[in-house]
Amino acid sequence: xxxxxxxxxxxxxxxxxxxxxxxxxxIEDLGKSQKEIEAALRSPGACIVVPPVLAGDLxxxxxxxxxxxxxxxxxxxxxxxxxxxxxxxxxxxxxIVHAVLSYTAERGEKPFEIxxxxxxxxxxxPGLLAYDLFFTKDCILK
Numbered sequence: 001x002x003x004x005x006x007x008x009x010x011x012x013x014x015x016x017x018x019x020x021x022x023x024x025x026x027i028e029d030l031g032k033s034q035k036e037i038e039a040a041l042r043s044p045g046a047c048i049v050v051p052p053v054l055a056g057d058l059x060x061x062x063x064x065x066x067x068x069x070x071x072x073x074x075x076x077x078x079x080x081x082x083x084x085x086x087x088x089x090x091x092x093x094x095x096i097v098h099a100v101l102s103y104t105a106e107r108g109e110k111p112f113e114i115x116x117x118x119x120x121x122x123x124x125x126p127g128l129l130a131y132d133l134f135f136t137k138d139c140i141l142k
Contacts, residue, residue, distance in 0.1 A: 001109045001140045004053060007072060011050045011112075011135075014103055015074070020095040024048065024087070037077065041128070045082020048096065049075040059138060066141040071115060071134065074100070075122070078129040093119055093131060100135055110138045 002010060012028045015021055025040035025047035027033050033049070040047035056068035076092050078084070097114065105111040115134035123130035 003142045004139045014099045018099045041079040045079045045084040074133045076131045112137045
């Protein structure tokens with residue numbers, strides 16, 4: 001079973017493996033990526049950001065392991081003033097869902113699942129368009 005510490009990097013790897021995101025910035029954000037995000041929004045004008053795990057609910061606790069159902073988010077950030085070629089926000093949503101759900105779970109492990117609120121428009125102004133996509137995944141706390 002995947003550990004909580006591997007969730008972000010696994011999601012980044014899944015998204016980067018999609019050909020649609022070739023040459024696009026996919027950023028594992030641990031709170032220190034603002035300059036990288038701003039640079040990607042200037043050129044090419046879009047990026048995908050995977051922030052830290054949002055929350056976790058206890059599923060099982062034993063002497064040897066704690067299993068949690070965690071919530072995670074993937075952000076699509078677009079500079080509407082940039083000259084983007086070959087990038088469509090709705091296609092990006094579709095491809096991210098496909099990428100995350102393509103995770104091959106180990107025997108007995110649940111795959112990533114779409115959260116009840118799959119996506120939301122989180123920011124819309126002249127300088128930024130942002131969608132947040134939400135998923136859940138059971139993981140082990142080690």
